[in-house]
Amino acid sequence: MGQLVLSGRIRGEATTQCEFTISVNGSAVSATAVVLDQSVFTVPDASAQIEIQAASFEPATYGTVGARLEIDAFGSVQPTFLPDGWEPPTVLPSPLGLTTVMVVHFSPLRDATETARRNLAQSGPDYPGSPPAPPPGDMTFRSPPVPMPPDVYSPLPQVTDTAFIGSPPIADGRIAVEQRTVTPFGEVLVLRLPGVGAPQLVAVFWPAEVPRQPGAPPAPFLVFFRPAAAQNVPNGFFKDPRDRHDPMTNDTYPWGWDYQFFGLLRPLRYMGDPLLEFPSAKGLVHQIQASGRKVVLVLPLPRADDRTCDEITSFGEAVFLQEYLEEIQAFMFRRAGNFSFGPIGRLAMGSFSSGHALLSCFLTNPANQNHPLLLDTLQEIYLFDPHADQVSVTRTPLTHVAAWATRGAAATKIARLYTQNDPVQLAPVLSLFGMVSGQAPAHAETPDGRKSLTALPMAAWKSLAERLQGSVPYTNSAQVHEVIPALMLTDALRRSGF
Structure with a gap:
């Protein structure tokens, strides 16, 4: 199994004033670990559709930002919907499988x-x-x-x-x-x-x-x-x-x-x-x-x-x-x-x-x-x-x-x-x-x-x-x-x- 590590930034600074939820192939997944300001999820190594919702604790200002990923049969991660606020994913090898790291920048502008x-x-x-x-x-x-x-x-x-x-x-x-x-x-x-x-x-x-x-x-x-x-x-x-x-x-x-x-x-x-x-x-x-x-x-x-x-x-x-x-x-x-x-x-x-x-x-x-x-x-x-x-x-x-x-x-x-x-x-x-x-x-x-x-x-x-x-x-x-x-x-x- 791989990992998906998500974190948020407000005005360029890492923030804990947000939460992440994901679903894999349509089913909700719970975070298995929270390390400092990061949410860590366990995800399949291959053939998966992943929906991400990043919600700020100040919804009137920053709202909720979504993203979608696809993991193909070979474990390659490809964004299929990635708004401007998301940095491109970084994929790193780890003892537990591939770790995909993503950062979202919350903005008050639309x-x-x-x-x-x-x-x-x-x-x-x-x-x-x-x-x-x-x-x-x-x-x-x-x-x-x-x-x-x-x-x-x-x-x-x-x-x-x-x-x-x-x-x-x-x-x-x-x-x-x-x-x-x-x-x-x-x-x-x-x-x-x-x-x-x-x-x-x-x-x-x-x-x-x-x-x-x-x-x-x-x-x-x-x-x-x-x-x-x-x-x-x-x-x-x-x-x-x-x-x-x-x-x-x-x-x-x-x-x-x-x-x-x-x-x-x-x-x-x-x-x-x-x-x-x-x-x-x-x-x-x-x-x-x-x-x-x-x-x-x-x-x-x-x-x-x-x-x-x-x-x-x-x-x-x-x-x-x-x-x-x-x-x-x-x-x-x-x-x-x-x-x-x-x-x-x-x-x-x-x-x-x-x-x-x-x-x-x-x-x-x-x-x-x-x-x-x-x-x-x-x-x-x-x-x-x-x-x-x-x-x-x-x-x-x-x-x-x-x-x-x-x-x-x-x-x-x-x-x-x-x-x-x-x-x-x-x-x-x-x-x-x-x-x-x-x-x-x-x-x-x-x-x-x-x-x-x-x-x-x-x-x-x-x-x-x-x-x-x-x-x-x-x-x-x-x-x-x-x-x-x-x-x-x-x-x-x-x-x-x-």
Whole structure:
């Protein structure tokens, strides 16, 4: 008779907080011995089907992970079902016969990509046109310009002859763009986080250029905060439109069509030329690819809440955010056969519009002020038009970023602001970074290039669109508000430390 030796790991460490059960050819088998954190089972030497169930003592977080093995007539062990959390079996000879050693890594994350894709079908409870009819009014702006659901979630499609920001972004006193064809190389996943708070889902883009194989270094990350969701609820978004009473109904989170489309898919990809046709789609993945920088994107899905920081509760807390980023790294490493667990690499954060308030939840949280993630790991922050019209609102996140920039590993920190606000009115806050900006459009930066302001007023965008004969006229601040993050992340990353 042979032996099957099973053990579990949580966050890279051996754990006794789990139990294993197996069945051989359909019959349950009891463990014959428990040695430290290992469960030891007696199994046949040949011709057996083995089912394994590894159950954590924290089922809400880690759940149960299964696996299947087959022992052939010659005693060879072959996995027939081995999810990413299981290391490949190691078979060792022993006086009692062959010993098969297996290790399972419990993860709080679940791959929800296919569920997310299916929920983009234009039939969900919060999709305009679902019975009964949505609230009256013109809702055509909610209709996507591409077929839904997509045939696949990943890889994202190539874009051809598409506008990308130039380098430098301002040349001869005007915004510079270039037409490019960009193909995202890498894996896009939607992962489910444990618990009932927010975010419950994150989208992840892992570029092919970021190593994952055994021996890979810690991965660099960019956490990007899309706008807070609650501000859109009164207009009929992020809730079941059949509800006519409670403007904060959230019974469609996180799987409702609005959350899946506006919260995840549309920020990830382009759905037309971002300058000339459809600036509402941000193309974060395409911009990362175009920048040539190697950084992993994490896009949390906020949940509409009248308390802003409760839209991304766990991502506002350094302890939890560090844990989740390390778990994402480990999850993606395991998909490449790398079972190491450790700290992440360089971290950046970006935010668009009211997403600056979500970022500020992290920067100003008292519990985070002495945490290494905020002080040292977080090395770059990008603000994309925190507010289209109110300079006073833009000053608030700038003040928070200025405070962060002076603490911890301050000498190497990078901060970028892209705004349509008049830079003259921002002068009191810019002085905190040691910057003075002239008349827009303009680019100003500190002597070391680590702090910068790029002023992008409406007139400059209008002139650019007219010259290129685009269908977006840029005659109001809302249109400019949308295009800034749809183009300028490429510039921020080109000048990053990644």
